[in-house]
Amino acid sequence: MSARDWHDGTRCVHAGLPEPAPGDAFLPGPVFAAPYHLDPWQGPAASPNGYGRPDNPTRRLLEAAIGELEGGECRVFASGQAAITGLLLALLRPGDRVLLPADGYFPVRAFATATLEGIGVSVGFVPTAGPYPSFDGVRLLMLETPANPGLDVADVAALTAEAHAAGTLVVVDNTTATPLGQRPLDLGADLVVASGTKALTGHSDLLLGYVAARSAELLETLTGWRTTTGAVPGAFDAWLAHRSLATLDLRLARQSANAAAVVELLAGRADVTGLRWPGRPEDPAYPVASAQMRRMPGVLCFDLGDAARVARFVEASRLVAAATSFGGLHTTADRRAQWGDDTAPGFVRLSCGVEDTADLVADIGAALDAAGPAGPLS
Numbered sequence: 001m002s003a004r005d006w007h008d009g010t011r012c013v014h015a016g017l018p019e020p021a022p023g024d025a026f027l028p029g030p031v032f033a034a035p036y037h038l039d040p041w042q043g044p045a046a047s048p049n050g051y052g053r054p055d056n057p058t059r060r061l062l063e064a065a066i067g068e069l070e071g072g073e074c075r076v077f078a079s080g081q082a083a084i085t086g087l088l089l090a091l092l093r094p095g096d097r098v099l100l101p102a103d104g105y106f107p108v109r110a111f112a113t114a115t116l117e118g119i120g121v122s123v124g125f126v127p128t129a130g131p132y133p134s135f136d137g138v139r140l141l142m143l144e145t146p147a148n149p150g151l152d153v154a155d156v157a158a159l160t161a162e163a164h165a166a167g168t169l170v171v172v173d174n175t176t177a178t179p180l181g182q183r184p185l186d187l188g189a190d191l192v193v194a195s196g197t198k199a200l201t202g203h204s205d206l207l208l209g210y211v212a213a214r215s216a217e218l219l220e221t222l223t224g225w226r227t228t229t230g231a232v233p234g235a236f237d238a239w240l241a242h243r244s245l246a247t248l249d250l251r252l253a254r255q256s257a258n259a260a261a262v263v264e265l266l267a268g269r270a271d272v273t274g275l276r277w278p279g280r281p282e283d284p285a286y287p288v289a290s291a292q293m294r295r296m297p298g299v300l301c302f303d304l305g306d307a308a309r310v311a312r313f314v315e316a317s318r319l320v321a322a323a324t325s326f327g328g329l330h331t332t333a334d335r336r337a338q339w340g341d342d343t344a345p346g347f348v349r350l351s352c353g354v355e356d357t358a359d360l361v362a363d364i365g366a367a368l369d370a371a372g373p374a375g376p377l378s
């Protein structure tokens with residue numbers, strides 16, 4: 001069997017590692033360097049490492065790993081937002097029109113309104129589930145699928161075909177799915193962008209972003225952007241991310257199984273409404289998600305009616321931590337309205353961790369019982 005045919009777990013464990021050599025570590029430790037020694041005669045031409053902003057070997061190994069999983073070439077950034085905003089600023093010019101998700105990660109919309117419109121880019125917001133307008137005159141379409149936090153799904157292959165016919169570039173935010181959940185470049189997208197802060201690295205201990213593409217021209221533009229703006233992750237974060245990536249398959253398997261079990265629990269409770277998970281056959285996103293995605297995320301959402309009930313639920317739980325972000329080892333719940341998201345006051349995004357399924361289901365059921373109905377306790 002060639003490396004090309006390896007399954008997800010094998011690919012994650014081996015992604016980006018150097019050829020084995022006796023005496024070497026499996027994953028070389030982080031290289032901490034701002035300048036590197038230069039050849040006195042040839043200068044930077046003699047080595048791939050001249051200065052830390054453009055060049056770092058630890059970062060390059062991580063990029064090789066993510067690139068293998070996404071099926072393209074990768075450039076990592078200091079955070080998901082650094083990757084997304086860098087991509088938009090590097091590719092859009094005054095007079096261009098861009099379409100962004102109306103229901104995606106809200107700082108992207110805030111950035112578009114504050115900064116892109118300010119420099120003369122025309123911005124449109126489209127719900128992930130559609131309907132999509134004509135792409136005539138659109139320079140760039142960005143999809144976020146599944147969308148955070150509402151978990152609607154867009155049909156990447158179908159939309160990309162339509163967009164390409166109009167000459168529109170397609171970017172997919174792959175944060176929630178991860179490259180094991182779907183490979184947008186295989187579905188025709190020009191670029192993948194993502195936060196590696198979430199499930200990709202999954203230990204709630206670092207910020208990371210990346211872009212991946214197959215086009216040398218796009219990569220050159222984005223590499224140039226990153227080098228001149230300096231939005232790079234440090235060597236230690238890059239190394240931690242690479243180390244964490246090795247267990248992505250195992251973590252996602254447990255998170256996804258936990259999400260399925262929690263969804264089953266919540267679906268059976270009359271006191272929980274608005275349940276969404278793209279892996280649930282009754283979910284409106286299921287037909288596209290089940291055709292397009294290779295596995296379902298550990299993230300689901302639902303409504304507990306009001307903020308006080310959410311607080312009582314989280315307080316009563318021993319396993320669900322109140323925290324934002326998602327995709328980590330620990331199960332977390334986030335009431336998105338508290339951050340300014342356009343969601344109902346009792347809307348919760350629940351990110352299932354890697355706890356044992358039976359423990360998590362028992363804990364969530366008991367916490368919901370303890371939280372009682374919506375409305376303040378009399």
Ligand SMILES: Cc1ncc(COP(=O)(O)O)c(C=O)c1O
Nearest residue numbers: 079080081105148175195197208
């Ligand atoms: C879908 C999505 N894209 C991008 C980001 C931004 O990532 P970061 O927090 O690493 O900047 C997030 C963060 O939550 C996200 O959920």
